[in-house]
Amino acid sequence: MSISLEGRGLHRSFGGFKALDGVDIAVEAGQIRGLIGPNGAGKSTLIDVLSGRADNWGGQIYLRGEEVTGLKVHERRRRGLARSFQRTNIFPALAVGTQLTVAARALGNEGLDDVVEALSLGHLLDRPAQQISYGDQRRLDLALALVGRPEVLLLDEPAAGLTVEESLQLAAILRDLVKKWGVTVLIVEHDMEVIFSICDRITVLHLGKVLVDDLPDAIKTNPEVISAYLGSQAP
Amino acid sequence: MSGNPTSLTAPAGGRDSGPLSRNWRLLTAAAVAVAAGIAAPHVISSVLWISLLTQAVVDMIFATSVGLLVRQNGRISFGQAAFFGLGGYIFAVSIAREIATPELAIILAVVLPTLIAFLLGLIIARIPGVAHAMLTLAVGQAFYEVVFKWRELANGDDGMSVALPRTLFGFDSGMLQTPGSMLPIVWTILVMILVGFTLMARSPFGQLTEAIRENDERAQFIGYTTTLPRAVIYGASAFVAAVAGLLQTLYNGYISPDMFHWSLSGMALIMAIVGGPKIIWGPALGAFILFFFKDVAGDATEYWPALVGIMLIVVTLLLPEGFAGLAERTDVPLRRLRKGRAS
Amino acid sequence: MLIQVLNGVVYGGLLYLLAVGLVLIFGLREIVNFAHGALFMLGSYIGFSIAAIFDFWLGLAGAIVAMTLVGLCLDAGVLRPLRKHDHMVTVLVTFGILLVLETFATAVWGKAFRSMQPPELLSGTVELFGEPFPVYRLFVIAVSLCVAGGLTVWLRHSRIGLYVRASSVDPTTTGILGVDTDRLSLLVVGLGTGLAGMSGVIAAPLMALSPTMGNFILIESFIVVVVGGLGSFSGAFIAALLIGQIHNMGAVYLPWASTLLPFLLMVCVLIWRPTGIAGGKG
Numbered sequence: 133m134s135i136s137l138e139g140r141g142l143h144r145s146f147g148g149f150k151a152l153d154g155v156d157i158a159v160e161a162g163q164i165r166g167l168i169g170p171n172g173a174g175k176s177t178l179i180d181v182l183s184g185r186a187d188n189w190g191g192q193i194y195l196r197g198e199e200v201t202g203l204k205v206h207e208r209r210r211r212g213l214a215r216s217f218q219r220t221n222i223f224p225a226l227a228v229g230t231q232l233t234v235a236a237r238a239l240g241n242e243g244l245d246d247v248v249e250a251l252s253l254g255h256l257l258d259r260p261a262q263q264i265s266y267g268d269q270r271r272l273d274l275a276l277a278l279v280g281r282p283e284v285l286l287l288d289e290p291a292a293g294l295t296v297e298e299s300l301q302l303a304a305i306l307r308d309l310v311k312k313w314g315v316t317v318l319i320v321e322h323d324m325e326v327i328f329s330i331c332d333r334i335t336v337l338h339l340g341k342v343l344v345d346d347l348p349d350a351i352k353t354n355p356e357v358i359s360a361y362l363g364s365q366a367p
Numbered sequence: 368m369s370g371n372p373t374s375l376t377a378p379a380g381g382r383d384s385g386p387l388s389r390n391w392r393l394l395t396a397a398a399v400a401v402a403a404g405i406a407a408p409h410v411i412s413s414v415l416w417i418s419l420l421t422q423a424v425v426d427m428i429f430a431t432s433v434g435l436l437v438r439q440n441g442r443i444s445f446g447q448a449a450f451f452g453l454g455g456y457i458f459a460v461s462i463a464r465e466i467a468t469p470e471l472a473i474i475l476a477v478v479l480p481t482l483i484a485f486l487l488g489l490i491i492a493r494i495p496g497v498a499h500a501m502l503t504l505a506v507g508q509a510f511y512e513v514v515f516k517w518r519e520l521a522n523g524d525d526g527m528s529v530a531l532p533r534t535l536f537g538f539d540s541g542m543l544q545t546p547g548s549m550l551p552i553v554w555t556i557l558v559m560i561l562v563g564f565t566l567m568a569r570s571p572f573g574q575l576t577e578a579i580r581e582n583d584e585r586a587q588f589i590g591y592t593t594t595l596p597r598a599v600i601y602g603a604s605a606f607v608a609a610v611a612g613l614l615q616t617l618y619n620g621y622i623s624p625d626m627f628h629w630s631l632s633g634m635a636l637i638m639a640i641v642g643g644p645k646i647i648w649g650p651a652l653g654a655f656i657l658f659f660f661k662d663v664a665g666d667a668t669e670y671w672p673a674l675v676g677i678m679l680i681v682v683t684l685l686l687p688e689g690f691a692g693l694a695e696r697t698d699v700p701l702r703r704l705r706k707g708r709a710s
Numbered sequence: 711m712l713i714q715v716l717n718g719v720v721y722g723g724l725l726y727l728l729a730v731g732l733v734l735i736f737g738l739r740e741i742v743n744f745a746h747g748a749l750f751m752l753g754s755y756i757g758f759s760i761a762a763i764f765d766f767w768l769g770l771a772g773a774i775v776a777m778t779l780v781g782l783c784l785d786a787g788v789l790r791p792l793r794k795h796d797h798m799v800t801v802l803v804t805f806g807i808l809l810v811l812e813t814f815a816t817a818v819w820g821k822a823f824r825s826m827q828p829p830e831l832l833s834g835t836v837e838l839f840g841e842p843f844p845v846y847r848l849f850v851i852a853v854s855l856c857v858a859g860g861l862t863v864w865l866r867h868s869r870i871g872l873y874v875r876a877s878s879v880d881p882t883t884t885g886i887l888g889v890d891t892d893r894l895s896l897l898v899v900g901l902g903t904g905l906a907g908m909s910g911v912i913a914a915p916l917m918a919l920s921p922t923m924g925n926f927i928l929i930e931s932f933i934v935v936v937v938g939g940l941g942s943f944s945g946a947f948i949a950a951l952l953i954g955q956i957h958n959m960g961a962v963y964l965p966w967a968s969t970l971l972p973f974l975l976m977v978c979v980l981i982w983r984p985t986g987i988a989g990g991k992g
Contacts, residue, residue, distance in 0.1 A: 225581055237575075491980075501932040637806075679805070
């Protein structure tokens with residue numbers, strides 16, 4: 133299997149605090165990779181560094197073997213590295229259809245219909261994004277990341293704030309789209325049900341370092357993971 | 368990257384009764400407006416009123432330039448007078464010193480400010496909100512300081528009168544200083560600018576700049592560089608400000624550093640806000656209202672800035688979308704009524 | 711030469727007194743107060759009028775009290791009701807207030823320039839570096855250094871100071887933590903405008919009084935705030951001294967470009983570092 137997205141020796145600190153402390157990660161093409169860890173483990177920072185949102189970081193990033201380390205956000209996006217956001221990050225006053233069209237102009241119309249259909253946004257195209265429901269806004273956020281069939285999709289808690297039903301629905305949509313297009317996904321999610329239902333492999337971050345990187349079944353039973361993370365949530 | 372139409376883009380026109388018919392409606396309205404402007408001097412008998420209207424239309428053009436910045440970039444500028452002043456000064460100084468032929472001077476007077484604003488935009492586009500307001504004020508005032516101090520350029524703070532050549536582009540330049548013929552000219556230019564901005568707002572570029580205004584970061588994450596489109600808007604906005612400054616100079620035959628002063632920038636901003644910059648013709652409406660509000664204030668003109676200040680405060684608090692927003696809101700029930708009658 | 715440096719410190723000190731008020735208000739309300747220069751001007755006139763009847767010191771005290779009261783009204787009557795609005799709307803409203811105050815001053819004191827004498831106690835000169843130097847200018851330096859020192863101690867070591875600093879970084883969280891940001895803001899805005907009034911009176915013997923006297927110094931203090939890093943107290947101090955020197959040296963050695971130099975410095979700093987020297991929140 134070829135590697136779609138790779139980060140080598142990624143580090144970033146805020147003052148004395150090391151949010152990322154030498155993280156190596158390699159995601160195979162077509163894989164859905166889960167990224168979990170306790171709060172403050174560096175998950176969102178890793179997504180920010182990979183997507184180009186962060187500044188003052190170090191290390192190298194490769195997309196399909198090509199180095200993208202020095203590239204800006206929009207250049208990475210045009211090369212096929214897309215992301216969604218933990219806090220809904222859309223264009224409030226623009227109609228849903230308009231913002232998807234603007235996105236499609238930069239990235240190509242390919243698969244735009246599929247995205248609209250899969251995320252059931254078809255009936256909302258004329259509505260300003262600020263007027264649609266929160267669940268719809270979350271799906272719009274995801275749709276903006278999916279326009280143009282990105283090679284790699286970084287998802288930062290796509291199910292944040294959704295009901296259990298909505299999250300599972302979203303997980304199913306994601307799995308279908310990803311398998312259909314062969315998109316590589318790196319997903320941060322607190323909802324373990326979502327993580328274990330869609331991920332092919334899981335990386336556990338702890339204090340800015342990779343603790344374990346293994347198959348989901350192995351993660352569930354890994355004692356280190358349980359003590360660092362899952363244990364704290366176990367009933 | 369194929370240009371295949373999709374079900375998302377294709378019916379987009381259909382939903383709105385077709386962009387073509389929309390553009391035709393716009394052009395028809397523009398043609399009617401231009402015709403009204405040409406007829407106005409023949410209908411209005413008072414030369415004073417025609418003269419006042421001409422000056423008001425120049426203000427309307429200026430306010431429109433500030434409004435564009437708010438509407439497409441989401442930025443407020445306290446330094447727009449810099450480009451208004453440059454429009455007038457570049458023209459006046461070029462012909463007074465015979466640096467360029469009058470026709471070339473006119474072209475330079477609008478092209479150079481556009482270019483300067485574009486380059487400045489590349490620097491200040493990254494700076495949002497409050498810092499942006501302070502920065503534009505400082506940059507604008509820097510131009511004022513130069514013109515005020517630099518006596519050799521154009522008599523410093525005394526200003527300078529401008530002798531127009533007998534003809535410009537083959538036309539008698541006296542037309543430019545006669546209210547009856549200048550009013551249709553400035554009015555037609557205003558209509559053309561409003562039409563141009565409307566078409567731009569409907570274009571892909573207009574949609575992109577609105578997306579950037581709404582959420583600069585996300586625009587980058589859907590694959591756009593955001594500095595360049597913002598800088599283009601700065602340029603377009605300065606172009607219109609320079610046109611206004613140039614027209615004022617042609618009409619009055621006089622330039623002075625006041626054309627650069629930040630109080631003028633502030634006034635134009637107030638006009639735009641009072642009118643309602645969310646709607647393309649809002650700032651022009653605001654300029655019109657304030658111009659005649661000033662005239663009505665008449666004897667109390669000494670207190671005029673305070674009146675404007677109070678009007679600004681009242682409008683921002685009570686009419687967040689400005690007078691144009693108010694007009695649109697009252698227009699909706701009217702339209703519904705009309706539709707109801709038709710069916 | 712050294713005398714010129716001192717003169718630069720005098721102007722830098724005045725700029726600091728205005729800029730630090732802007733920073734205080736920005737920290738709590740996240741707006742820049744365009745009426746700040748008008749408050750400076752109003753402070754000057756009030757000090758001038760009181761001093762004409764009584765003496766300089768009473769004028770100074772009266773102006774500080776009056777401008778603090780104006781600040782309390784500004785916060786309670788304008789900034790607080792508008793806190794949920796877009797910040798740019800509030801900025802525009804302060805611009806409207808500027809126009810109202812300038813008109814008010816024109817109506818009361820007229821457009822003609824007025825001048826004010828320094829108090830007798832400070833009217834002489836002292837020998838410094840072999841040249842005479844006005845005592846009053848030393849007084850201005852002393853006052854601004856005292857204010858800078860006092861503010862630093864207050865911000866670093868008092869509970870309220872801690873809240874102010876916390877609120878400048880993140881007002882929402884500070885509010886959630888149980889700090890009454892409205893009361894805090896009342897205090898801080900009052901302090902900021904009081905300082906504007908004070909600097910107005912202190913500056914009065916050094917410049918001519920007119921209804922528009924606040925405009926130029928307001929713009930330079932904007933430059934100070936932007937160069938120092940929006941929201942940064944220490945940045946404002948450094949930038950004020952820097953601009954003060956540039957302003958003064960420019961006036962002596964490069965008169966034709968003197969007023970432009972601060973603008974150039976600002977543009978250079980912003981290209982080098984868009985968030986200013988101390989890099990506050992944009």
